[in-house]
Amino acid sequence: MKDILSGNEAIARGAWEAGVRFAAAYPGTPSTEILENIRGYEDIESQWSPNEKVATEVALGASIAGARSLAVMKHVGVNVAADPLFTASYTGVNGGFVMITADDPAMHSSQNEQDNRNYARFAKVPLLEPSDSQEAKDMLKLAFELSEEFDTPVLFRTTTRISHSKTMVELGERAALEPLTVLEKDVPKYTMLPGFARAKHPKVEQRILDLAQRAETLDVNRIEMGDPAVGIVASGVVYQYAREAFPGASFLKLGMTYPLPQGMVEKFRSKVDRLYVVEELDPFLEERIRLMGVKVDGGKSVFPITGELDPGLVARLLTAAGAPGADGDLLTEPGPGAEGLPMRPPTLCPGCSHRGVFTVLSRLKVFVSGDIGCYTLGAMPPFGAMHSCVCMGASIGMAHGISKVTDAQGQIKNQTVAVIGDSTFFHSGITGLMDTIWNRGASTTIILDNRTTAMTGGQETPGTGKTLSGEPAAEVDIPRLVEALGVKRIAYMDPYDLTETEEVIRRELEAPEPSVIIARAPCVLQFKIMNDPWTVDSELCNGCKRCLRVGCVALSLIEGEGEEDTLVEIDPVQCNGCGVCAQMCRFGAILPPVPVEA
């Protein structure tokens, strides 16, 4: 049976077919749908973890207990999970253990563009890279086989264009598994005291040499001979781009990109006139190939080190470098587009509970130490009310550092406030707050508790009282947790009430001790909260545009009756009736919905 699956759906299917028993993840674009789809396979125990480090540790535990297990994350998640990964490389596995890293070249939804292929070399583990959904499914099985045969974690890398592209997949089945009933103990293997770890390191080095030998005969690495004038080395989606751009060329198609099959590379070099390495981001393959002493005629000298490639770019850049045989259809430079069009960036939804908070923060001109979530959009116009955002959980520690070295002299604009969402707070904000309290900080933290992981599509958190599969679970009590960390001042505010929000934030900023403000209001998108639309009284509206400062797409300026007369209109389809814009109006021109009489 065939179906059209995204790379993420295919990975989930591949996990099921490969006999995976356990999978854990923290959501992050473009990886999120992998666990959401694995959830549908009842014979895999799957869970969200509070962060990627924990996801990796629980998956490693399941592996040591004998289960094939999977840890899934976006590229920056591997930074968080690097600690267990690097030493899991020493312990090795029992049941196969695979870590999936979904990289995001071009940063469609990320804060950096790191190339996680480098982690394979750094952690000394093998790396597989599928080039479409069929390969994603098939290569995941290979990843588990290699993991068990070579006693190693395996890094499995997709990019956004693999995770979120849909191609056709032939579906297979899952073999029945015996229950795991015996827990075997092996102190030198799994207990990385220095003495045991010293014995492991040479084995890790030998393992990479052995894997390089195996790479010579794996069928995911193959030479596809065409015209010998042009030889292209590629992997992942870039292989597909290059195939499209140079349909007649010769290819060294790599499915395992670390360690590389040196014999195969040398053989390919000997068969082609010119050798090009086509890859996105870092010269990962190119550097390894050059280190073999193999001549490369073009790599990063031809292709950019930033952003994504596409078939047209591969065709044009390699042609300019002197490679013959590009598909003529792809060589035409596209005509000019329309200029000066307004951008359409993502924006806070109408009715979003973050809108009021950022309207007030923008007004207060305080330095906002931000974090990662929908609320990062508070940095965008018209708010411009987020002044730093680095990584998950950074807001609180950074605010503490800022306030430690600044004398605000009582001025709010010289003060800092940390803003963090509930899921991000659980991920890695708690330790930052612990640091603030322990080290006698005085900064204020706002926790935007919208009861979900909103930006990635509404996943459960440790605070929602439900697991990934929807089962009831214990619910983290944020106020009691914060209190246990030593916070004496805990305040609450209704983020839809601008007056209250401003009063509470001002009061807590002025307090000479650390405080936490909790704004608890559920995500309107995730919980499908719909309120009746508000309306504008055109007699009362004088077009002052003050309401537009709330940055809501339901509002727009229209022509009034008189000349040069503009006024605001509310789109009844988009308006979600939160009333925040009405609180900005000084003329009472924005009116609540009239209740329908019974």
Next chain:
Amino acid sequence: MTENGTTTNILISGVGGQGVLLASYVLGQAAMKEGYEVKQSEVHGMSQRGGSVVSHLRFGERLASPIVTQGTADFLLSFEPLEALRFFNWLRPGALLIYNTLRVNPSTVAAGLATYPDGIHERIAQAWPNSRGIDATLLAEEAGTAKATNIVMLGSIARELPFPLETWRHIIGRVVPPKTVDTNMKAFELGRAAGR
């Protein structure tokens, strides 16, 4: 179509929440049912939050890339006029642009920081003479709900694609909520009539 005439490249553009991805899914399933190889690519994650959304759909006998190369699209289906003007130069010379005429303000316009282009329909016609604007949202409302705008848009391109009517109906019937099948079938027919 490409030089060898075996691949069709379609780009669908719109605004998050308009149903671009579902429309693309229907096209892909229809192409697969007709025996073509299908590849599709889109970027989501922030798509529900009112940003620009683009889906690439390719079908043919043999394909490699899941994304359409700029300047080689055979069709551009845009769910909003500004998103038609933003992407028309993805079309190959002479290719067809069909767009929904209903304007949706970007957040930059709503905040008063940018202005929506004046005379957008004239600008589209000037930039891409082989374009048709249809009031898809009005037709969807006529069928029963504005939410069926994406199905009207699919109807508007149906005559241009090599899929029989029963294939379209089969796939649409399968992907829309059961209670809305009749409404969506009507929306598809209204789109088909408007797409002439």
